[in-house]
Structures are given as C-alpha cells and as structure tokens.
Amino acid sequence: MDDLLALVFLAHARELSLKGVTTVYGDTLLRARIAATAWQRTGNPDIPIIPGATDPLSGRPIFWCGHEGENIPSLATARVERSKTAERFLNQNSHLYSGELEILPIGPLTNIAKAILGDSGFASRVK
Numbered sequence: 001m002d003d004l005l006a007l008v009f010l011a012h013a014r015e016l017s018l019k020g021v022t023t024v025y026g027d028t029l030l031r032a033r034i035a036a037t038a039w040q041r042t043g044n045p046d047i048p049i050i051p052g053a054t055d056p057l058s059g060r061p062i063f064w065c066g067h068e069g070e071n072i073p074s075l076a077t078a079r080v081e082r083s084k085t086a087e088r089f090l091n092q093n094s095h096l097y098s099g100e101l102e103i104l105p106i107g108p109l110t111n112i113a114k115a116i117l118g119d120s121g122f123a124s125r126v127k
Contacts, residue, residue, distance in 0.1 A: 003031070004038050006106050011042035019093055019101075020048040022086035025108045026064045028052050033078035034069050040078075049079075052086030053110040087114035094125040102127045 010018050021039070023031035028051035036049045055062065069075050081089070090111060094101050103126055105112060115122045 007038055011044050018047055022050045022052040022111045024052040024111050026062050028054050030069050032080040033075050036078040036080050037072055048081040050081045050086045050089050053114060056108055056110050057113055086111040087118050090115040091119045091122055094122050098125040100127055
C-alpha cells in the first residue's frame with residue numbers, strides 16, 4: 001500500500017520527471033506488475049518498470065505474506081521491462097542524467113547496492 005501511495009504521489013508531482021521504477025525484495029515481477037497497473041491508471045505516459053533484486057545481499061530470509069496483488073484485474077498481462085536488470089537501468093540513467101538523477105528509494109536498497117557494485121562511478125553521478 002505504501003509503495004502505491006508513493007507512486008500516485010509521483011504521478012501527480014509535476015515538478016518531478018519520473019524516469020522509471022524498479023522493484024525489490026521477494027516477488028519483484030509481481031510487484032512490478034502491480035506498479036505497472038497502478039501507473040497505467042494515472043494516465044501518465046508509460047515509463048519503464050523493472051523487476052529488481054529478489055533477495056537481499058545480506059542473505060536474510062524473505063518475509064512474504066503471499067496476498068499482494070489479489071483482485072487486481074489484468075495483473076498477469078501488465079507490461080514490465082524484462083530486457084535489463086534494475087541495476088543496469090539505474091546505471092544507464094546515472095550516465096544519461098549525470099549529476100541530476102535523484103533516486104527515491106522506499107524499500108530495501110539492494111538494487112542501488114548492486115548498481116554501485118557494478119559501476120564504481122555510479123554513486124558520484126547520482127545527485
């Protein structure tokens with residue numbers, strides 16, 4: 001619920017330019033489909049929504065309630081970007097918007113950690 005509230009807020013924040021969404025922790029494909037379905041309903045132009053890291057780098061076990069996404073119509077057909085990883089997406093955008101890219105994480109930071117591990121200059125390019 002808190003993720004969807006944040007997404008709706010961003011959809012209506014005209015001073016921001018959302019470049020994409022990555023999901024993290026647990027069933028990230030399902031979470032990406034939920035985000036894609038919610039974003040589509042905002043009426044905003046499509047943005048990349050990418051399933052990210054399923055497991056934390058710490059190895060901590062995943063806690064999953066198992067009821068996310070219930071009763072959301074057309075969830076299985078929601079469009080998500082699966083041709084690249086979340087860390088690759090973050091790194092590409094850090095190059096495209098070097099010094100301007102702001103990341104607004106609302107969950108575990110695994111995708112960001114993997115972006116840093118994959119490109120030592122990543123952190124210096126993020127505002």
